[in-house]
Amino acid sequence: MYILSNITGSHHQDLQRLIDQGGDRLLITSPFLASDVTSFLDGFHFNAVKNIELVTTFKANDPEQLTKPKQLLDFLEYFNAKYPKVKAKVHIDNSLHGKIYALTKNHEHQAIITSANFTKNGLHHNHEWGVLTPHSDHLDNLIDEIYEAIEFRELTLTQLRKAVMFAEQYRSQSKRIINPAF
Template sequence: MSHIVNNFDEGRAAIGVFGKSYSWKSHKELFLALMEDCDECLLVSPFLASNFASLFSNISFERKKVELISTCSPRGDDQFSKPHALKKFGEVVKATKGEWPTIGLDQNLHSKVYVFRKEGSPFAGIVTSANLTDNGLARNHETGILLQSKDALVNLESTCRKHLDYVNLSEWQVDKLCQTADIMERNYTPQKDREIGLKSILNNYATPSAGNRSTALRDGTKYYIKVSGVKDRPILPAQRRPVNQPLCILTFAKAPKGISLGDCLLEVAVGGACFLSYYACASAVREFTGEEKATNSDHKRWPYYIYANNLSLNYGPTWFEKPLLYNQVVEDFKREYPSYSVTTAGGDHFKGAMQMGHSYIRVTKQFGEYVRFRIDAQIG
């Protein structure tokens, strides 16, 4: 069953869900009522409220799973304000939930969709012209449809996530966008659809979605083998352990020298002898705090780390189904390109450096690009 939702008709509409009656005179009344009762929500809107603290003043996000999909594409001067709107949204959710919400970007987004779940099942969704703003939800003459079909809502969620360009923006990544917006606004001159450099920041720092193949590594990218796992805790295909985190922490026993923002790390498994995924470095080298080392033996053993964006999200989750064995990849590379070395030190394999305990090994651009091609070929 579907119902019309708007902000201008006289009288109230009502529905019953889970034995509870919902009535409303505007998008905002219905939206907030569903927000209050759900335990999961997907909010999709290209434009965002400037004051989420006010909009969500009576909503607690404790024990709620919250996902926002928006955009940072150049639309008028929106790039100056959008990063701060994303930050305010995240901060409001984190204030009561204790965790940063899931935030994704679709750079061609125009849809406005709000889907609400309870106990794992979608129970209501609004497809509408109303943006996630006070004007859109309460003041403008906006019209939408309230859906309650589970199949339709599941399909709607899938459709909204299908065209994401960037996934799981972390708090520090949003801070990078805010810093860029603040710097560029100082030299502001009115301009139609002003691009202030957020595309470059997203390309360097944010994780592209599994379907986003437009993120390109820079011309000067250096390639490294990144070793994961140890003899007493090997990573084996039989464990069927997915590598599916968009933003990862890659750790090192010694501070890695030479790894720079945008460099590519090709992850290999100790024990499994295969490639797991490949990443772009998204931060400077950091060190775990003394407290973190004291409470986590792994942080003490591998005290240095970088943030890295997973560039093979279509491959990593199922790498174990058809493992890409690195001995075979090296053999194929040497057969096809006999004049090129595998490592920049002139070696024909990186296995010797692994056996000596190195957690990262620099390889040639030719070999690095070949590995990327082979991983991408695994996923079509």
Template sequence: MIINNLTRDNHLKYLNEIFKSAKKIFIISPFITKNINLINFGDFSHLEKITIITTLKPYDVDQYSKVLYFKQLYNILNLKNIEFEIQIDNSLHGKVFIAENNNSVKAIITSANFTDSGLRINNEWGVLINNFIEINKIKNGIIENVKHKSLNELNIDSFLKKIEQTPITQNVNELLTLNLSLLLENKDNYFDLNNKTTFWLKPIGVTDDLVPLTQKFDLIDSDLHFSKRPSGIKMGDIIVSYAVGHLKILSISKVNSEIKNVNKESRWPFYIVGKNLTPNYGREWMKNNITISNQKSLFLSQTSFNITPSGKNTYGSLMQGADKLKITQEFGKYILDKVFKIDYELQKI
């Protein structure tokens, strides 16, 4: 079903309709209303939990209005014993509204933000769907992309104190200095690693066809090819790709497919699909002097761990033409943490 704001049968009407019988509500929107009465969540008798996923961008005036709205909403929901969760994803752009109960799930996927103008006035278009599988894919994909721990009322109270210390200036030419993202905590295990996760180094390119410095590795996922069946690599493993020649790290991927076969005539007949964990870094890899050589040296000088399970601490097989090398979790996490920090900073650009 198509929804628009050209008539009174607008987004706000349909949101109220799908929300009124929901036990769980998900509001996924970069912009959030200042009007606490836009939707009266306290009137929904079946409601058990609201989750809002939005942005909280540094030096943005919206920080002030969002935090105030969250506190007002806590005041209402606490009286009704309704759970409230806030998640922050500063790369969020899409808008999705989901209503779940025991028997069904409905979602509105739309261009409309969760604001009065977005839901009633602006020329916005959306679609109402009830496909359980597809809605869960969308919801889980968005939640998995959130890098920070969820916010609670104590976090919001601390944000309000920070806002009191950094009020909005009346001088229109003066830049805002409020940066609440500094108070966000990263998830303890954002990449969902466990003791069975294996880390691998993988070369990209060949000696007579090096990776050009202009090539970007910023796709959300990609096929990683191998000359031989990559035995040992499994779903959930982490692959650190680097360039043959200058040895710079290009990207870090998480394996999200089984081993596939292209054709036996290909030079690299086997491949797996890797989810790119560092697309922002992959866009700018050539500007960072992070190589498998200097990272090995730094790691060995700063820790007491080995870089390979064998303890040899060399890249011997890779230098002799192998297309993968198993490394220790300690070394793999060391590289992942360093590259991910750069990726996170580049996300703000």
């Protein structure tokens, strides 16, 4: 086990080192995502992974309904454009709070279990700590729990494009109600 700290190091560097080892799947669980997902993802190199799966929140009747669709769409489109050989998936768990970055290679897992969200502040600036843990039965069970807790599996580009469109329409209508001059 290895302790990670943004004070003496960087979660971003630790995550990149994990990714660089290569693997069949990179699993990211984080309720909060970088506001500019595309620029944020550009700070990583994903050539060594075959699949990347993001588990995050997308809560109904929540302000994130206006921002999360674009973040999720940008995530999927990023991999389609920049890493077409990497299969990207987005799943939703609206009770998610934990942040885990797990790499699976040949059915063996390593994971960073941390307080750091998948954001620039989380991986760089905030005082965040975590642990890098090697493969174990406990880690197998944890990853199984993550997948069992998913409420909505593999959101599609079409679903996310519609959600972005609805969010934009809502924002546009809200501006007209607040300021009829628009």
